[in-house]
Amino acid sequence: MSPLIYYLAAFGAYTVSIILITGQSFGWNETKKSFYIGSRRISMMPSTATFCATWISPLSFVGYSMWLYRDGYVAFLASVNGWLLGLLFFPFIVRRLREKYVLSLPEWLWRTYGDVRVRKLVALTMIFLYILYLVIQFRAFGITVSYMLDIPSGFAATSLIYLFVLYTTFGGYPSVVRSDVLNLFLIMIGVTVAACFALPGGFEPKEAFDVILMKGSPETARKLTFAETFSAFAIMLSWGLGVAGNPQYAVRIIACRTKRDAYGMLSVSPFIVGWFYICVTFFVLVCKAKYPLPGSMEETLAFARLGQFLPDVAGTFLLISVIAAAVSTANSQLLLAACSLCYDLFPSRVSAGSNEEPFEEDRFLLLNRVAITVIASIALVLSHANLPDYLMLGRISWTLVAICFFYPLFFPRMVVKDMLFYVLSVALLLQSVLVFIIGISPEYAMLAVLILEAVLFKFNGYFMPEGTAWFGYKREEPR
Amino acid sequence: MTRRLSLETIMKWIFMGLALSMVSLTLGARLHQSYTEKRHEALESARELKFSIEERGLYVPDDIILDRLGVFWRMTRPGEEAILSLRSGGKELKLTLDRRQIITSIIEEERYLLLVGLLGLIAAVELAVFISYVLTRPLARLAWGCRKIAGDAAVTLPCSALAPYEMRELTDSFNEMARQLKKWKDVQMQLSRMDRLAALGEMISGLSHEIRNPLASMRIQTDLLRIEVEEMAPCAENSAAKDACEIIGIIEKELDRLNGIVSQLLSFVRPKQAMIAPVLLDELLPWCRSMLGPQAEKHGVLLVTRQAAGCVTVMADKEMLQQLIMNLSLNAIQAMESSPRSRECVLTVTIGFEEDGERGFLSVADNGPGIPEEIRHRIFDPFFTTRKEGTGLGLSTVQRIVEGLGGSLSMDTSDEGTVFTVFLTLDRDGPRRLTSDDTEGDAK
Numbered sequence: 001m002s003p004l005i006y007y008l009a010a011f012g013a014y015t016v017s018i019i020l021i022t023g024q025s026f027g028w029n030e031t032k033k034s035f036y037i038g039s040r041r042i043s044m045m046p047s048t049a050t051f052c053a054t055w056i057s058p059l060s061f062v063g064y065s066m067w068l069y070r071d072g073y074v075a076f077l078a079s080v081n082g083w084l085l086g087l088l089f090f091p092f093i094v095r096r097l098r099e100k101y102v103l104s105l106p107e108w109l110w111r112t113y114g115d116v117r118v119r120k121l122v123a124l125t126m127i128f129l130y131i132l133y134l135v136i137q138f139r140a141f142g143i144t145v146s147y148m149l150d151i152p153s154g155f156a157a158t159s160l161i162y163l164f165v166l167y168t169t170f171g172g173y174p175s176v177v178r179s180d181v182l183n184l185f186l187i188m189i190g191v192t193v194a195a196c197f198a199l200p201g202g203f204e205p206k207e208a209f210d211v212i213l214m215k216g217s218p219e220t221a222r223k224l225t226f227a228e229t230f231s232a233f234a235i236m237l238s239w240g241l242g243v244a245g246n247p248q249y250a251v252r253i254i255a256c257r258t259k260r261d262a263y264g265m266l267s268v269s270p271f272i273v274g275w276f277y278i279c280v281t282f283f284v285l286v287c288k289a290k291y292p293l294p295g296s297m298e299e300t301l302a303f304a305r306l307g308q309f310l311p312d313v314a315g316t317f318l319l320i321s322v323i324a325a326a327v328s329t330a331n332s333q334l335l336l337a338a339c340s341l342c343y344d345l346f347p348s349r350v351s352a353g354s355n356e357e358p359f360e361e362d363r364f365l366l367l368n369r370v371a372i373t374v375i376a377s378i379a380l381v382l383s384h385a386n387l388p389d390y391l392m393l394g395r396i397s398w399t400l401v402a403i404c405f406f407y408p409l410f411f412p413r414m415v416v417k418d419m420l421f422y423v424l425s426v427a428l429l430l431q432s433v434l435v436f437i438i439g440i441s442p443e444y445a446m447l448a449v450l451i452l453e454a455v456l457f458k459f460n461g462y463f464m465p466e467g468t469a470w471f472g473y474k475r476e477e478p479r
Numbered sequence: 480m481t482r483r484l485s486l487e488t489i490m491k492w493i494f495m496g497l498a499l500s501m502v503s504l505t506l507g508a509r510l511h512q513s514y515t516e517k518r519h520e521a522l523e524s525a526r527e528l529k530f531s532i533e534e535r536g537l538y539v540p541d542d543i544i545l546d547r548l549g550v551f552w553r554m555t556r557p558g559e560e561a562i563l564s565l566r567s568g569g570k571e572l573k574l575t576l577d578r579r580q581i582i583t584s585i586i587e588e589e590r591y592l593l594l595v596g597l598l599g600l601i602a603a604v605e606l607a608v609f610i611s612y613v614l615t616r617p618l619a620r621l622a623w624g625c626r627k628i629a630g631d632a633a634v635t636l637p638c639s640a641l642a643p644y645e646m647r648e649l650t651d652s653f654n655e656m657a658r659q660l661k662k663w664k665d666v667q668m669q670l671s672r673m674d675r676l677a678a679l680g681e682m683i684s685g686l687s688h689e690i691r692n693p694l695a696s697m698r699i700q701t702d703l704l705r706i707e708v709e710e711m712a713p714c715a716e717n718s719a720a721k722d723a724c725e726i727i728g729i730i731e732k733e734l735d736r737l738n739g740i741v742s743q744l745l746s747f748v749r750p751k752q753a754m755i756a757p758v759l760l761d762e763l764l765p766w767c768r769s770m771l772g773p774q775a776e777k778h779g780v781l782l783v784t785r786q787a788a789g790c791v792t793v794m795a796d797k798e799m800l801q802q803l804i805m806n807l808s809l810n811a812i813q814a815m816e817s818s819p820r821s822r823e824c825v826l827t828v829t830i831g832f833e834e835d836g837e838r839g840f841l842s843v844a845d846n847g848p849g850i851p852e853e854i855r856h857r858i859f860d861p862f863f864t865t866r867k868e869g870t871g872l873g874l875s876t877v878q879r880i881v882e883g884l885g886g887s888l889s890m891d892t893s894d895e896g897t898v899f900t901v902f903l904t905l906d907r908d909g910p911r912r913l914t915s916d917d918t919e920g921d922a923k
């Protein structure tokens with residue numbers, strides 16, 4: 001039977017499942033707290049599901065796969081190691097993040113460092129980088145759907161994710177969590193099935209071992225040059241720091257019901273994410289050894305072609321898992337971007353929120369939904385613009401995240417409260433100049449900028465004698 | 480236990496079911512139509528081929544026949560019934576339609592339609608969710624409002640701009656009902672208070688009468704006793720007589736105090752009839768300064784009298800107003816005794832016109848610690864007091880006077896102090912009101 005029938009059936013089933021299972025609705029007594037972080041009542045298992053589903057994006061799926069397919073284990077060294085390195089940082093910030101009772105990471109910065117300008121600056125950066133990130137999700141989804149349904153990759157294909165994402169994000173964090181549970185299930189099924197059916201003659205331990213060792217592959221004999229090693233290390237470090245400071249994960253830590261749930265989530269997640277990487281790596285290594293692809297091909301399309309080498313049903317699951325990865329990451333990022341826009345960038349519009357009346361925040365939540373639609377629409381349009389590839393967009397985003405959040409989150413004692421806004425402003429400006437104007441690789445630029453941030457904090461007395469206020473600004477301690 | 484389903488959920492599922500059915504029906508009808516057309520075309524072309532081969536008695540190899548028939552035709556399997564049997568070169572070919580091929584072809588051709596169908600489905604479901612939300616949200620609010628009212632709380636529901644007309648009507652009616660209920664509750668409270676006061680008055684009246692007569696007799700006898708003692712031994716010469724006179728003086732003082740309390744009780748239960756006449760409130764301010772000034776000074780309170788407007792003539796009983804001001808002011812002075820020492824105690828008596836100019840007002844404000852929330856509802860109850868020496872009749876009398884004058888009394892209290900404001904009907908025939916330039920005077 002034609003794979004198109006499988007793909008269509010699977011895609012239709014996914015659509016109906018999203019509609020029925022996520023059961024999105026606007027709770028009549030919803031508040032901004034329930035909308036942004038599910039009223040901090042999310043138990044361990046759903047938290048773990050949403051944490052992992054958000055983790056697995058087309059960047060860490062398709063981007064990594066095609067890099068691995070192209071360059072071998074150097075991709076694993078730089079990206080998977082980097083991401084998992086970032087995961088190690090999270091347990092250190094659980095207490096710090098949860099004790100402030102905040103709804104977003106920019107708000108946490110404000111409450112910790114007492115400078116509302118930092119909150120706004122970081123919120124603005126988050127909006128920018130999440131729009132970039134959304135472009136990756138939209139593009140990956142559009143290309144996958146166009147490949148599956150054999151239609152041109154245009155608005156028709158991409159508008160499906162637009163509707164999916166709006167549907168799952170309008171209900172706020174609880175709705176995102178529900179859809180993430182389904183998406184993670186599909187992703188794990190997809191990659192497991194792909195790994196199981198990757199070898200042409202069925203799974204054989206010996207053959208699998210040969211594939212993992214890349215026997216006969218030219219890359220095994222090739223030694224990495226110093227520049228390549230340094231580049232891989234820089235990417236690993238920047239992606240690790242980017243993951244560690246990523247508000248997507250910080251919000252999930254904040255939203256857990258208890259600290260125990262948060263630690264539980266962080267303990268279980270590496271196993272799920274690890275299994276995902278093992279399956280993907282094995283599948284791609286098999287493809288690399290057995291199924292050569294023509295040279296220049298768009299990465300999602302190339303990945304979809306790899307899925308074609310699997311049996312029809314397994315290939316269908318694999319492609320559906322790419323779609324699920326795109327949807328799960330996109331809705332989470334869209335919610336965060338809307339939160340940054342409505343809650344952090346314009347905090348004065350937020351009601352005091354005594355929550356005595358359940359519809360007190362109706363208007364504010366409506367604004368959030370409008371913001372979600374607007375941001376998604378911008379990302380939809382940009383996904384058809386001629387932007388760089390996934391890896392580049394991802395690298396730009398990760399490095400910005402690391403610059404904004406790394407020191408404030410992990411080295412609060414090092415941060416000088418009065419200088420934070422200026423240091424972050426200079427750092428972001430410098431990163432933009434280095435990357436967009438001079439054209440330096442985002443990772444190298446980020447390392448330089450992080451060193452500059454450290455120097456500025458360290459020698460703050462030199463730049464700003466004690467008791468002086470920069471440009472006359474007086475920091476206000478939040479109530 | 481059966482799970483309670485909300486109207487929103489039911490509506491959402493119904494709309495979603497409808498959307499799903501409509502999409503399935505539309506797509507199903509279209510796919511079925513395509514299938515029928517393709518089948519018909521396949522049969523037609525097969526019939527033509529059969530006619531041309533059999534009519535001319537041609538021999539055509541099997542693979543060429545199958546090629547000419549197209550992908551929708553295949554040879555029958557053993558036991559399978561043939562749709563088309565074709566005789567070529569004396570050999571009979573049994574053929575049937577390949578459904579799988581037809582379906583694959585349809586799906587490939589109609590994939591755009593299927594995609595549009597999915598898009599329509601998601602859009603319809605999102606619309607369903609939105610419609611359910613718009614229709615049921617006001618009902619959920621109403622249910623919440625009813626629960627609040629049942630829990631004895633005042634509630635006013637906001638009306639959403641998205642709500643349909645009927646819902647807005649319903650919300651307005653609910654708010655009106657809540658207002659009426661509150662009014663009715665206030666009336667009920669007033670009635671109950673009046674009942675209690677009537678019973679109390681009856682009892683106090685009888686009791687006071689019975690106490691007052693022996694008290695008068697005791698007072699006369701004490702006077703006589705003091706005269707007797709002074710006559711028997713002048714106090715200046717005899718220290719025992721002096722002591723006796725002192726003791727008699729204390730008895731007299733206590734008897735007078737007792738008589739005062741009984742008189743206050745009697746005036747509370749049998750208030751004198753108000754003599755309503757035009758009263759110029761401006762005239763009360765000098766009286767305030769002279770009467771309250773010494774009292775305020777004694778307690779270290781700064782008395783401020785303030786005219787928010789001049790020539791405020793109201794319909795009232797001047798004597799009663801004086802009693803009202805006296806009660807409120809003494810109450811305020813006593814309340815400020817518990818203020819922090821760092822804060823300067825200020826008692827402000829203000830007169831003026833209400834914002835809409837319909838009534839005149841007289842307010843007594845202090846900057847004391849305010850009235851604790853838990854006793855606010857009881858402060859106008861007779862005999863309710865927080866002070867050891869208090870009778871608990873001051874504010875109760877004030878309320879009674881205001882009611883008797885046909886005015887209204889409001890109280891505003893916080894940590895910063897308390898303001899009692901009495902609103903009274905203006906004398907329409909009185910002198911014209913002056914400009915609202917403040918004229919202030921203070922006395923300490």
